[in-house]
Amino acid sequence: MTSEWGEMVLEQAREALPPVEGEVSLPGLAGPVEVIRDTWGVPHIYAGSLEDLFTAQGYVTASDRLWQMDFLSRISSGRLSGLVSEMALSLDRFFRTVGLNRAGRAAVAGYDDLSHTMVQSYIRGINAWIASMPAPPVEYRILDLEVEPFADGDEGAARGAAIGAFMAWILSTNWDAELLRVEIAGKLGYEAMLSLFPDVSTEPGVVIAGKRAGETGRRGALDILSTAPIQPKGQGSNNWVVAGSRTASGKPLLANDPHLVVQMPAIWYETHLSAPGYEVSGVTIPGVPGVVIGHTAHHAWGFTNVGGDCQDLYLERLNEDRTAALYDGEWEPVTVHREEIDVRGHDEPVVLEVPETRHGPIVDSYMIGSTQPTVIEGGITETYALRWVGHDRTIQPSTLVRMAQAGSFQGFREAARDWACPGQNMVYADVEGHIGYQCTGWHPIRTKGDGTIPVPGWTSEHDWTGYVPFEELPWSEDPAEGFLATANHKIHDDSYPHLISKDFLPPFRARRIVEMITATEKHSKLTFAKMQFDTTSLPARRIVPRLLEVEPADDRQKEAMAHLAEWDHSLTTSSVGACIYEVWSVHIAREVLLPRLGEELFQHFYGRRQWTNAFQYQVLPDLLDFPSATWFGADGTGARDDVLRRALSAAIDFLTAELGDDTSGWRWGALHKARFVGQLAMIPDLEDVFTAGVVEHGGDEQTVLQGQFEPGYSYDVVVVPSWRQIIDLADVDSSLGVFTVGQSGNPASPHFNDQVQLCGDGEYHRLPFTRAAVERYASGTLTLTP
Numbered sequence: 001m002t003s004e005w006g007e008m009v010l011e012q013a014r015e016a017l018p019p020v021e022g023e024v025s026l027p028g029l030a031g032p033v034e035v036i037r038d039t040w041g042v043p044h045i046y047a048g049s050l051e052d053l054f055t056a057q058g059y060v061t062a063s064d065r066l067w068q069m070d071f072l073s074r075i076s077s078g079r080l081s082g083l084v085s086e087m088a089l090s091l092d093r094f095f096r097t098v099g100l101n102r103a104g105r106a107a108v109a110g111y112d113d114l115s116h117t118m119v120q121s122y123i124r125g126i127n128a129w130i131a132s133m134p135a136p137p138v139e140y141r142i143l144d145l146e147v148e149p150f151a152d153g154d155e156g157a158a159r160g161a162a163i164g165a166f167m168a169w170i171l172s173t174n175w176d177a178e179l180l181r182v183e184i185a186g187k188l189g190y191e192a193m194l195s196l197f198p199d200v201s202t203e204p205g206v207v208i209a210g211k212r213a214g215e216t217g218r219r220g221a222l223d224i225l226s227t228a229p230i231q232p233k234g235q236g237s238n239n240w241v242v243a244g245s246r247t248a249s250g251k252p253l254l255a256n257d258p259h260l261v262v263q264m265p266a267i268w269y270e271t272h273l274s275a276p277g278y279e280v281s282g283v284t285i286p287g288v289p290g291v292v293i294g295h296t297a298h299h300a301w302g303f304t305n306v307g308g309d310c311q312d313l314y315l316e317r318l319n320e321d322r323t324a325a326l327y328d329g330e331w332e333p334v335t336v337h338r339e340e341i342d343v344r345g346h347d348e349p350v351v352l353e354v355p356e357t358r359h360g361p362i363v364d365s366y367m368i369g370s371t372q373p374t375v376i377e378g379g380i381t382e383t384y385a386l387r388w389v390g391h392d393r394t395i396q397p398s399t400l401v402r403m404a405q406a407g408s409f410q411g412f413r414e415a416a417r418d419w420a421c422p423g424q425n426m427v428y429a430d431v432e433g434h435i436g437y438q439c440t441g442w443h444p445i446r447t448k449g450d451g452t453i454p455v456p457g458w459t460s461e462h463d464w465t466g467y468v469p470f471e472e473l474p475w476s477e478d479p480a481e482g483f484l485a486t487a488n489h490k491i492h493d494d495s496y497p498h499l500i501s502k503d504f505l506p507p508f509r510a511r512r513i514v515e516m517i518t519a520t521e522k523h524s525k526l527t528f529a530k531m532q533f534d535t536t537s538l539p540a541r542r543i544v545p546r547l548l549e550v551e552p553a554d555d556r557q558k559e560a561m562a563h564l565a566e567w568d569h570s571l572t573t574s575s576v577g578a579c580i581y582e583v584w585s586v587h588i589a590r591e592v593l594l595p596r597l598g599e600e601l602f603q604h605f606y607g608r609r610q611w612t613n614a615f616q617y618q619v620l621p622d623l624l625d626f627p628s629a630t631w632f633g634a635d636g637t638g639a640r641d642d643v644l645r646r647a648l649s650a651a652i653d654f655l656t657a658e659l660g661d662d663t664s665g666w667r668w669g670a671l672h673k674a675r676f677v678g679q680l681a682m683i684p685d686l687e688d689v690f691t692a693g694v695v696e697h698g699g700d701e702q703t704v705l706q707g708q709f710e711p712g713y714s715y716d717v718v719v720v721p722s723w724r725q726i727i728d729l730a731d732v733d734s735s736l737g738v739f740t741v742g743q744s745g746n747p748a749s750p751h752f753n754d755q756v757q758l759c760g761d762g763e764y765h766r767l768p769f770t771r772a773a774v775e776r777y778a779s780g781t782l783t784l785t786p
Contacts, residue, residue: 607712
């Protein structure tokens with residue numbers, strides 16, 4: 001029930017709602033722009049030029065998401081403390097150290113003319129909304145803040161580019177895996193580390209690529225590091241496409257559901273842009289001009305993260321006063337970046353000095369968790385410099401335009417050539433019936449090593465010598481199988497000649513997608529929708545039979561195991577077996593890992609590790625099959641079964657305390673929920689105002705319906721399908737899409753949360769594209785005039 005203060009806040013929020021009908025003046029336009037909003041609040045923007053189109057896009061997006069745009073711009077460039085005071089200072093320090101603000105400036109220096117035009121037009125539209133809005137977003141009123149115009153020129157472009165760098169950063173996680181490998185090897189030994197980081201297998205026939213990647217040499221690099229002098233201590237997706245030979249319509253179908261952290265408002269903003277020579281519909285990130293994922297009248301595309309290894313940690317040897325780094329026998333001066341962080345309530349900025357070697361900034365902290373990201377300040381005790389592709393290049397905005405303007409798969413590939421970081425698995429389909437796949441990104445070529453652990457920075461032996469040529473990246477066009485699918489898995493066979501990554505995610509989602517594609521002769525949007533909502537767990541098919549071999553210790557365990565024996569391995573919200581499986585798995589991890597890793601390393605590797613729970617899906621099956629003293633205290637099944645029984649007792653105790661004595665109430669959805677709450681929901685009496693919805697959610701990290709949770713935090717979902725699209729090249733107007741909450745960030749808007757239940761129930765809304773369809777679904781028309 002909304003409090004009295006909450007009602008007042010909602011009334012203030014209504015004052016800030018944007019006009020959706022009539023005529024409004026927008027200074028800077030060369031001609032009138034028409035904005036038709038459909039029944040889901042999606043703007044369909046028609047302009048006479050690209051400049052006017054992107055100006056209008058900035059204006060309309062800001063009218064729905066200004067607070068989010070400001071917040072995202074600030075967090076990505078390390079300026080959040082100026083908005084919310086000291087509580088954000090550790091985040092600002094972290095991102096200033098990593099240098100997302102500097103990466104933004106570097107990206108803008110390489111922009112072409114079209115990119116500059118897009119960005120400056122977009123900022124002009126944002127500021128036109130700020131100058132004319134009927135009231136500020138209610139968040140500013142609650143926090144007693146003024147709405148400041150967005151910076152323009154190169155500084156404004158750099159802040160926008162920092163948003164792109166931020167997205168690239170959260171999808172570039174190898175440096176954290178390197179850190180974990182060396183920490184675990186130091187604590188438990190090399191062989192134990194290897195068992196916690198097993199290689200992933202190749203999935204034949206899903207994506208076709210080339211030749212051998214070469215040898216590793218990981219142990220030798222660790223040996224080199226162990227001789228180094230100790231210096232002073234100081235964060236997935238699915239896509240697939242099928243050809244007309246596999247569809248009821250005879251034309252291709254394309255599906256995509258990028259997996260990102262649960263948040264409110266949604267990370268995506270749906271939009272339809274039209275100007276002479278350019279028309280595209282899909283989703284974009286507030287603060288970024290153009291459309292990132294979507295379709296035109298001619299073709300459609302979708303992304304998953306490659307997971308390419310675009311980061312390396314270099315252990316540096318610094319001189320006594322830390323002003324120079326040793327490199328090939330010479331001392332090179334260390335660059336020091338002076339970062340001034342404005343903090344709300346402080347008269348003077350907080351000054352941070354970031355040393356940087358030829359390899360990159362020296363990092364002393366890492367992050368854990370996604371629900372409440374936590375910076376472990378000083379958690380890195382060696383002098384590591386971070387080399388990252390994103391420091392040099394991310395994505396030019398003009399790339400988004402050229403991808404939409406492509407007239408063929410070859411043209412699309414050429415447009416995607418400049419997609420540097422984060423590397424993406426792009427699937428494609430067009431009305432001529434062609435389907436295709438392209439791996440993108442700048443993937444380093446290393447003189448030595450496989451990128452899995454830190455390497456010496458005082459020698460050129462581990463330098464990057466360039467990037468894998470675009471022509472040699474994996475790609476495929478019109479395969480004989482009639483389909484292509486990616487799910488963050490290993491995208492090439494063992495004969496491929498280049499190193500893309502050693503940290504691909506497990507292949508289970510990809511396997512399940514292919515299993516479902518090949519099980520149906522002719523696909524439709526309905527079969528694709530069922531696939532996107534599929535909760536079958538392939539890891540559970542292997543793990544559960546091993547768990548059921550254990551002799552139960554008592555009647556409680558016997559009853560729990562009976563539920564598990566009847567389970568079909570589908571992680572539906574109503575499943576009791578799914579709930580017992582997941583909670584038992586968490587307690588197995590605690591029994592096995594916590595005594596050996598210690599609390600801090602346990603949380604970093606397992607409890608709150610960002611983006612993956614590798615232990616449950618990659619490690620646990622082998623530990624159950626081959627029980628050893630390293631992990632169970634003694635060799636053999638007896639020691640293993642003792643651990644499993646203790647873990648099951650702890651799991652039953654937890655479930656009883658949380659869900660009651662009646663095991664029929666132990667449903668997976670009762671524990672596993674997606675909570676869409678805004679930043680200000682933490683304020684007493686405002687939780688209802690800024691909560692868009694709480695929905696039961698099926699699946700886990702390795703089901704097609706993504707539902708990753710943080711086992712060290714709670715069973716609430718932290719990563720979800722942030723946007724689900726099904727594009728029908730036989731009739732683009734019948735295409736379907738849905739994201740997590742709604743178009744508007746304003747809690748008083750009817751589009752604040754009107755997609756929550758659709759998304760939770762596995763349903764969609766239409767994506768009208770042609771002018772006739774847009775007008776059929778229109779709810780209001782706004783004309784923007786010069």
